[in-house]
Amino acid sequence: MDPSVTPEQRQLVAQILKAKDYYETLELAKGADDDEIKRAYRKLALKLHPDKNKAPKAEEAFKAVSRAFSCLSDADKRAHYDRTGYESRDAAATANAGRGGAARTRSGPFGPMGGGAFYGEADIDPEEIFNMFFGAGAFGPHRVYRSHFGNPQFAQRRARTGAPPSPQEQQRGAMLGLLQLLPVLLLVFMTLFSGSADPAYSLQRDAKYTQGLATTRLQVPYYVKHVGEFEAKYGGTGTHGRTALERQVESEYYEGTHLRCQQERMTQHRMYTWGNRAKAKAMPMPGCDELLSLNDRLGIGRGGQQRVSVY
CATH class of the missing domain: 1.10.287.110 (DnaJ domain)
Incomplete structure (x- = not known):
């Protein structure tokens, strides 16, 4: 003991x-x-x-x-x-x-x-x-958390000696990180090489996707190459095929907005923690504002909280 x-x-x-x-x-x-x-x-x-x-x-x-x-x-x-x-x-x-x-x-x-x-x-x-x-130095300059929690043997040795990770432990940590990234890399590879067909839509206007549309339910904007060809394939507003595709558009847009809001909150949190409290409270958060608007349109409650910012 x-x-x-x-x-x-x-x-x-x-x-x-x-x-x-x-x-x-x-x-x-x-x-x-x-x-x-x-x-x-x-x-x-x-x-x-x-x-x-x-x-x-x-x-x-x-x-x-x-x-x-x-x-x-x-x-x-x-x-x-x-x-x-x-x-x-x-x-x-x-x-x-x-x-x-x-x-x-x-x-x-x-x-x-x-x-x-x-x-x-x-x-x-x-x-x-x-x-x-x-702060990163709260308990000393040699604390390396990911190795600490990912490698019990290293954690035990550090608890006794307070020593920094050895080159071998650093190498094992790097290999573990690479293994954790493999599923993501595989998904990217499959997305890039699964076929040459272009997606049916894009959430951003570019040289290919120039004609704008909006989903019926949430009015999320998206872009297609040719409206006529798009409707010939997916149907007009209210049809089963069009509704299914618009749900996919809304899902992708919602998750992208959620990610933007999380990043804004993290930035605000760091700013607040580092002492810039007034600036953190006044920080614009367009992603979180849009997420709140989407939740309101979907009827998703927020526990009575009207402001997305945590400060």
């Missing part, structure tokens, strides 16, 4: 791992506001970071706190979580599939769809969240 571990540290880890939901994880009431969520995360993250807390399973508790903060600090995820107990439909489908359920189709606000980003636990980087609050 590590003599540096206090009873309070062990008790905190056990408490976090026994929590039944994200609010209990962060020791919050369900009506907590953004400032309360941030304060709760700051307090727990400092106590649970594996470089500070060497209690067994402190690493798991630190990840749990990061997941809870990532969900509850995002207005979209929090509203969905409050309604369903999952931070997204994808997370629910994955959980059901893991339990042997039938929900294996990825879906979004437009119904089943085959592509797009996955907003779930796999996307959460606890160290990136921690660094935004406390």
Whole structure:
């Protein structure tokens, strides 16, 4: 037993791992506001970071706190979580599939769809969240989180010595990163070489796609080569083929807008954390504004929150 571990540290880890939901994880009431969520995360993250807390399973508790903060600090995820107990439909489908359920189709606000980003636990980087609050050097200059969590042997050795990663460990980390990228590279390769036929539409006007249209439901603009040829293939407004294609247009546009909003929030969060609070609060967020508009048109609630910005 590590003599540096206090009873309070062990008790905190056990408490976090026994929590039944994200609010209990962060020791919050369900009506907590953004400032309360941030304060709760700051307090727990400092106590649970594996470089500070060497209690067994402190690493798991630190990840749990990061997941809870990532969900509850995002207005979209929090509203969905409050309604369903999952931070997204994808997370629910994955959980059901893991339990042997039938929900294996990825879906979004437009119904089943085959592509797009996955907003779930796999996307959460606890160290990136921690660094935004406390800075990359919070516990010393040699902390390398991805190796720390990806390589248990290295984590154990660092816990004893505080040594930086060896060249061999760095090489293993690079190989692990490459292996994680392989599915993405394969998808890009298949997209580029699966055939020579051009897509039916583009979300941006260019030299090929010059004629503009808009979806019937959400008025999302898109462009085709020739309206006549397009309608001959997919039908006119309201037909089954045209409606199916317009749902695909809207799905692609929604996910692109969601990604833009996430990037804007991350930029705003960094700006706020680095001390530029006034600038962060005044920062334009067109992607988040458009996402809010889309959600309103789709009838997706936002837990009563009218402003997308977290500040």
